[in-house]
Amino acid sequence: MLTIATGNKAVAAAVKAAKPGVVAAYPITPQTEIVEQIADYVTDGDLESRYIPVESEHSAMAACIGASAGGVRTFTATSSHGLLYMHEMVHWAAGARLPIVMANVNRALGPGWNTWAEHTDAFSQRDTGWLQVFVGTVQEAYDATLMAFKIAEDERVLLPVMVNLDGFALSHIMQSLETVEIGDFLPPFHLPHAIDTENPCGYGPMTGPADYFRFRWDIERSMRDARGVIADVEREFAERFGRTYGPTEDYRCEDADVVVVAVGTLGKEAEVAIDRLRDEGIKAGSMRLRWFRPFPDLDLSGRDVVVIDRDYSFGFGGVVAHSIRSKTGIEPYSVIAGLGGQEVTYNDIADFVRNRRPGEETWFGVSDHV
C-alpha cells in the first residue's frame, strides 16, 4: 500500500509486518512515536504481541534478551541517552547471540541537552557485536527494519541488528512509503539455542580464560559471514519487492574525481550537492555509507574523498573518516558537520567539495578553525 508517513511510523509498520512476539520499550524523544504506534497496534489487535512497558532502557534490553532467549522474535527502539543507559545489556545481547532488532533514532548526547540528529550515540556502541545499518529515507527505514529481522535471525549470523535513522530529520519527516505483503520473506522465528525446559542448559555461566576467546572469535566469524548474508537478503528483497540496497548507496560515482562519503540524511542531501557540482563541471559523486558494522570494503582508489562525520571521537577524529582512512589508506578531507542537528545544506556540502583539503580536518561553522 502506498501512503505517506514519518520515519518513525515506517519503522513501526515494518515491525507490525514482522510480528515480533515481544516488544519491550521505554519512550524517548525522538523515538517515542515508534513505540507509541506499536502499542496502538497491540491495543487495537493489529499486532499479536506482548508489549512490555518497562521502567528503563536497561530493562527494555534485558526483557528483550529474556524473551529472545526464550525463542521469541523481539524488538525495541531507543535513542541517545536511552541507548547509553542500556549499554551493558547491548553487549550482553550480542554475546548471548540473540537476534534482537532495535531501532535507534540517532540523537546527540548531553550536555548541553539536545534532541537533534547526531551519530555519536550509535557509534559509541561500535564494539558491542551488533550489526549496524543507517538509513536515508522513510522507505528505507521500513525496508531496512524488515530485512534486519531476516539478517539477524540467519543461523550464519545470530547477532542483533541496530537500524539507525536520523532524529527529527528522518524520524519526523513525512515522505512516501510503500508497505509490502511480506508473505514468507521472514521465516518463523527459530533460535537453535532457545531455552528448552525439556533440555536444561546453562546460559552465560562462568567462562574461563581457556574458552572465553573462542566465543569472541565466533562473534567475529559471524560478523564476517554477515556480509554475505546481508547481500543475500538484500538481493532477495530486491527480487520480491523491487527495491535494491547495498553496503553503500553510490550516486554518480563511476567517473568521479571526488567522492563525498556521508551517513544518513546528509548522505541523501549530498546527492543534490553532487548534481550542482556536476553542473559546474566538477566530476563529483557521493557514497552513502549504509552498513557500519560489518564495515564494507569500499572502492575509493584514485579519487579525492570528502568524509562528512555527524559524530566525533574526541582526541582522534571523525569516526567515519578514520574508518575510511584505515580501510582504504586514503587520507580524506574530514568535515565535522551536523552535530546536534546543526543545519547543513546541499550548498554547504558542495562547498566542502570545492574547498577540499585532503588530509585535513575541518569543523563546519567553527570560524577560528575553518
Add this chain to the structure above:
Amino acid sequence: MYEIRIHSRGGQGGVTAAKLLALAAFRDGKHATACPFYGAERRGAPVVSFVRIDDQPIKVYSQIHEPDLVIVLDTSIMDVVDVLQGLKDGGTVLLNSAHPVAGCNGTCRHVDLTGIALAQNLVVAGSPILNTPVLGALAKMDIVTLPSALQAIREMFADERNVKAAEAAYEELKV
C-alpha cells in the same frame, strides 16, 4: 521544486497543516515531504514547518531558506519573526487575516481562517482549528487540487466540519 514555509504558534496546528498539505500533494501524484522544525516547543511559541512538492523524488532534508510560499497562521508572529525572510522574488504570502496586512510585499493573499473555523465551531482546547481550512485556501491557489485537499483531510480527520471549513476557505479566498 516548490517550497513552502508555514509560520504558526505552538498548538495552532501548523505541523498538522504541513502534513495535510504534503498528503494532499501526494494524492495529486506529486512527491512531497513535510517536516516541522522542532525546537523547544511550547504552546504559543512561534514555530515553523516546511513542505516541499516536486515531480521528482525529494532528497533535501535541510530547512527551507528561500521559500516560494510563506503561510502565516497567526499574523501576531509578524511582530517578532521576519516571516518574509528569504522569500523568493515573485514569491507568495498567505495570511490568516480578515484584512490586508501592512508591510506584506509581493503577492500577498489573506483569508479569515479563524473566522471560518469559528463559524464551523471547529475549536479544540479553546483554539480555533486552522490547519484544515488552510488546505481549502491552498487548493484555491492551485498548490494542490481541491479533491486531493478534501481527501487528505478525510484521511486524517473523521469530523466533516473540517471539510466544510476547507470548502469555505476555498470560496472565500480571492485570487
